Amino acid sequence: MSDHPLLRRLPSSSGASNDDLLSCFLDYVTEKKLELYPAQEEAVLELFEDKNVILNTPTGSGKSLVATALHFRSLAMGRRSVYTSPIKALVNEKFLALCRDFGPDNVGMATGDATVNRNAPIMCCTAEILANYALRDGAQAPFREVIMDEFHYYADHERGVAWQVPLLTMSESRFLLMSATMGATEFFRDELTRLTRAETTIVSSRERPVPLEFSYVETPVDVTLQELVEAKKTPVYLVHFTQNEAAQAAQDLMSLNFCTPAEKASIKDFMMGVKFTSPYGKEVKRYLAHGVGIHHAGLLPKYRMLVEQLAQRGLLKVICGTDTLGVGVNVPIRTVLLTRLSKYGGQKVSTLSARDFHQISGRAGRRGFDDIGYVVAQAPEHVIENLKMDAKAAGDAKKLRKMVKKKPPEGFVGWNEDTFKKLQSASPEPLTSRFQVSHGMLLQVLSRDGDGCRAMQRLIADSHEPPKAKKQHRKRAWQLFRALVERKIIEMLPKAERAEGRKLRLNVELQDDFSLNHTLALYVIDTLAIIDPASPTYAADMMTLCESIMENPDTILRRQLSKVKDDAMAEMKAEGIPYEERMARLEELEYPKPCRDFIYSTFNEFQAEHPWVGQDHIRPKSIAREMFENFRSFADYIKDYELDRAEGVLLRHLSGVHKILTQTVPDKFKTESVQEMEAWLAGVLRGTDSSLLDEWERLRDPNWKPSEDEPASREPADITRNKREFIALVRTEIFRFLRPLAMGNYKLAASQFSQLRSIWSEESLIATLDPYYDEHERISIDNEARNGRHTYVESSEDKRTWRVCQVLVDPEGLNDWQMEFSVDLEQAREAGKPTLALLGIGPVVVT
Template sequence: MPDHPLLRRLPATQSCSSDELLSRFLDYVTEKKLTLYPAQEESILELFEDKNVILATPTGSGKSLVATAMHFRSLAMGRKSIYTCPIKALVNEKFLALCRDFGPENVGMATGDATVNRDAPILCCTAEILANYALRDGERAPFREVIMDEFHYYSDPERGVAWQVPLLTMNKARFLLISATLGSTEFFQKEVTRLTGHETTLISGSERPVPLEFSYVETSVDVTLQELVAANKAPIYLVHFTQNDAAQAAQDLMSLNFCSTAEKAEIKEAMQGAKFTSPYAKEVRKYLQHGVGIHHAGLLPKYRVLVEKLAQRGLLKVICGTDTLGVGVNVPIRTVVLTKLSKYSGQKVATLTARDFHQITGRAGRRGFDDIGYVVAQAPEHVVENAKLEAKAGGDPKKLRKMVKKKPPEGFVGWSEDTFKRLQTAKPEPLISRFQVSHGLLLNVLSRSDDGCRAMMKLIRDSHETAAAKKLHRKRAWQLFRALIDRKIVEILPLAQRSGGTKLRLNVTLQDDFSLNHGLSLYLIDALALIDPESPSYAPDVMTLCESILENPDIILRRQLDKIKTEAMNTMKAEGIPFEERIAKLEELEYPKPCRDFIYNTFNDFAAEHPWVGQENIRPKSIAREMFENFRSFADYIHDYDLHRSEGVLLRHLSSVYKVLAQTVPDTAKTEPVQEMEAWLAGLLRGTDSSLLDEWERLRDPNYQPDELEEKPAEAPDITRNKREFTALIRTEIFRFLKPLSTEHYAAAVSTVKSSFTADSLAALMDPYYADHDRIRLDNEARNGRHTYVGPSEDNSSWRICQVLIDPEEMNDWQAEFSVDLAQAREDGKPTLVLKTVQRIE
């Protein structure tokens, strides 16, 4: 039986005094051989006195232990506590750690993607989950202790509202607000005290447990890294501000050798069992075996997790990544190297903010391992190059006069050692209120059992906004409310049906996990009602509408347009069109936008009726649809558009489309082809990276044991478990085979399957078919699931599949026969067809 040290220290009754509870927790601290820092001790004492605490101390100062103390006190008193942070990976990490201390039965997790043991007395969740509780339940929310980690996300333009909402409604809770970069806190002390009626204590400090040493260098990055490794200052995190720069840096470092033969052997052994199945996998494995990690949002999640695990074991000397690691992800590092001190903020290139600088550099220095952490800033590249030229001149005045100095690139926002020094002492910028009214926020408040309308007005009135902003929020809330009423998503109850102050009810025909989180979800619902379910293109049109309300994954759309322009240029060149005319025509091209006119016209009508749409805009595109209609696998699509360094971008987009299909498209709109399309997408995600679907579902298992999970290597996702999803994947593979077969490209057809056939023998097999039929149809009718027959083998180790070939005359008298080995599919994360024959149906 695993030992849960805090669980066994819980008192037998809930009447235990605060002093006794504190003594029990300190006993746990002693057992862990920890010594409390003054800020930790003061914070815990204040919390045990039932006060709110704002904890603003540097990274590595043990803020997580203070949060654990709050959970312990809450559980001992028979209450519920909740921990929230901005990143799902951090939620998972905290969930596992709390399960070890309190036992899995006492800890739950909810991230919007995965839910396990949600009613447990301790819940780990993303900020949006806590905000939903606060909106739906207000002061009746079940949590008496609320821990909000990385609280500086209060200022995040997109997500900040989720961090503000609990501070507006949960007046019976006690709050622990945590961040290393809060800035001024007087406002929050006042607001939390006003809300809860209990004192709010600020505990701050600038002294780090592991002090930092700063240095500014004018050497090239490769020289800097070699010197740091030689000086035993690894692991090193090499910080970039774009994913492509991080990936290119990892590639560039392959010419350097950071690890000994023995160290590389240890890395190779540690990676045993890891699955490298995507197109970019070969590169990732090469980097890791060389002792170089890579970590950014463009990677598949399973590779990021592997990098984190190898880093935690101290096996990687250099990790090339982006600045997102600054938010708490568990990658222990000794040295942070900043390649730049400026970045693109989304609007312009600017010098790093003090908050960004402290978040990133705060990761340097490992508590318990390092006496000091190191932060190194690289001078601009042109400065480094000029320093090399000066060194080469050797002080010769003649050579120095002839030297042509390298100039900074156009639009360059520079920095210097003075910039670096200023950032070291700069205080984080003040946090800014980001309150906003959205569909999801409004629906949650209106779903309350009491007067949701009155609660909504109070929420706006109490928000941390200016008087002018509150007026605009009230106007938008009214516009959204009218739109929900018009669509009967919300109904006003007749007087006779009202009870307990309830004046409204939500439309009960919507599925339980109905989501209106996207600003244009109401447009989607309206537009779905305008397309014909009997249309052959209905299912892919539904996919297009789902994609249209999502943000654009720009890198993918740029690659689509590049490919279109290249093909168009080649065609026009072959036709002899003059160069100037070719260039002009290229400017008119755009990436694929199915249903373009329908979407723009219906959206314009929708926006005219609903002024709350404001700056929202529709974004028609075809990524998931293109994959679905062209029978492209994840790997195919990555290769088609050279997206190897952005696999994670494609995966996130497909995951977002799946969530809209599953949670926003009403069940009444899901015809059989739409359901199959949804199953195909779920299977595609599961087979690509189990951390997005398969692992979430595994976490729902009530017998889930996180301690055991951590010790085992990641297993391949079982894509055969869900028959509908697996069948949808098989059918996609069938049509990958039929597509070249339909154009008599037999070599290409043979390459998509396993078989004993050659191009010539397959051609001979098909000659009788083409003697009777002009072609093989691949339209939506041909793709109908009723033309595919699936059955298990006698020993249930494989599936036998028969696919009817649909011909123009609809005689449908031929079929292709395949088999799929289930064990091989589980190992590969995808089905591999074995072609048995193509023959006339007897």
């Protein structure tokens, strides 16, 4: 059994003194061969005195250890504690770490995607989940200790309200707020003290365990990198502000050599057995083999994890990535090299905020590895080019007169060394309140025991907003309240039925994890009830509903719209339509939106009945559906839309659709065609990158228990392990062949499978099918044709191969011809996808 070092240090009773508990925790620190920094020690002592603590110390100064101390004290005293952070990956990482220290029975997790051990004494969750508890339960929320990590997200435009709500309602809790870039903290100290009636201590330090050295350079980035590598200031994180720039940088660095042959051999050895099967995988492998990593959200998770593992072993000299590294990504680095000091913030390009700068630069220097971290900023490219020309002219007046200086690009927001110096000394900007009233908030608060109306009034009054904004919030709350009453979602109780201050009742039941991300799941369920399950497009329409409640993956939708416009332009040119009219028509086009009018009309009706939907909108689109209906594999779709650098975006979208199908759609709506579609999607995910699907399935298993002895598997997923999923993938490959065959494109059909080229040709396919067309009008590939009952699978005695027969469905309904394939299961496991060999086409033989 795994040892859980903090679990075995818990006293036998909950009556231990603070001194005893502190002694037990310090034993753990000693066992880990750690030594508390002054700020850590001060924060722990204050927390053990039942005070609130605001911990505002640099990255790498051990804030997580302070949080662990608070969890330990809370558990020892028989209380519940909660850890929250802005992103699911950090919640998951903290969950596994706490399981190792306290044992899996004592730790739970809730992220909206999955819930594990919900009633555990230690809970890890996203900020939105904690806000739900705070709104619904107020002072009676079940957590006595609240740890809010990366607290600067309080100022996030979209999500900041979730970080403020616990500070307004959980008056019986004690808080630990943590961030490296919190800015001014006095306001939060006063508010926490007012809320909890307990003293609040600010523990702040600008001193880093690993100090930073800053430098500004006016050399090209490739020269800068070579100098840093030669000075052994690696790993270097080369920071960009778009995924495309990071990817292009990795490509550009292939002409440079950063690693010795021995180092490259070590990288090769470590990557042994790793499959780079996606379209972009070959590029990633090429970069890594050269000692150059790439890390951004557009990559498949398995590639990002591999980069992190290589970096942790010191095998990568340079990592090209985006500024998202600033939030908790596990990539140890010595040097941060900033390619720019300005970025696009959603509306305009502006100089980096002090908070962004400190978040990014704070990742330099590894505790326990480095004595110093390095932060280097590049001068603007046009400045560097002009300096090179000046140097080349060497003061020659004639050359200088002829020189044409390079100008900055249009819309450029410049920076210089003074900008860099100001950012170094600048304090993070004050955190701005993002409080807002929504239907969801109103329903949560009104569902409380007692006087929910008074609680809502108090919530607005206590919010961290100026008086003018509070007035607008009260007006907004009243408008929403009236709408809920008019629709009888809220009902005022007769005076005779009022008890304990309760004046109303809700006529709806909110799910435990009710939040903005889940609200529209109710729309899917309501709308499925009015779709005819006998419709030939029922399964595909269900997928469209699932896709419609998800956020738009803009990168993919832009490519779809571009293709729509290209096709339309070619068609209009062929028709001779004048240029001006063509341009006008193009402006009216949009990316594919199946069931567009149906979805918009049913959503409007749903919104009228369920006004807590608020400002959220339905977003019809067709990505997973397009893949499903057109028999496209993950690799096909990436190539179709040239999405190589955005594979992670497509994978996350498909994973989200699968979760909604599996987690939200009730089983009563799942016909055989839906089940097959679900299996196909699961097979696509598992064959592309099983990490997301395996993790989600593992966390949904009520019997699963994490273990510190459970290493992250580096073996490729066995794509054949789930027979239903694998058959769905095999059938997709069959229909990739059948589709061009049915259209009479024998050349394309013959090229679909590599095995076909040596056995089947365009001519042999025509000759083989001539007798078929003597008796049948065509080969059908409609929804009836793709029904699973037309596919027959037999396994060989040694379980190494399958024989698959696919009936050719014809309009006459004779269905008396079939294709026969063989599938090598071992080859499928190795390749991560089914590879079929066509054995024959002919009449069905009745035995």
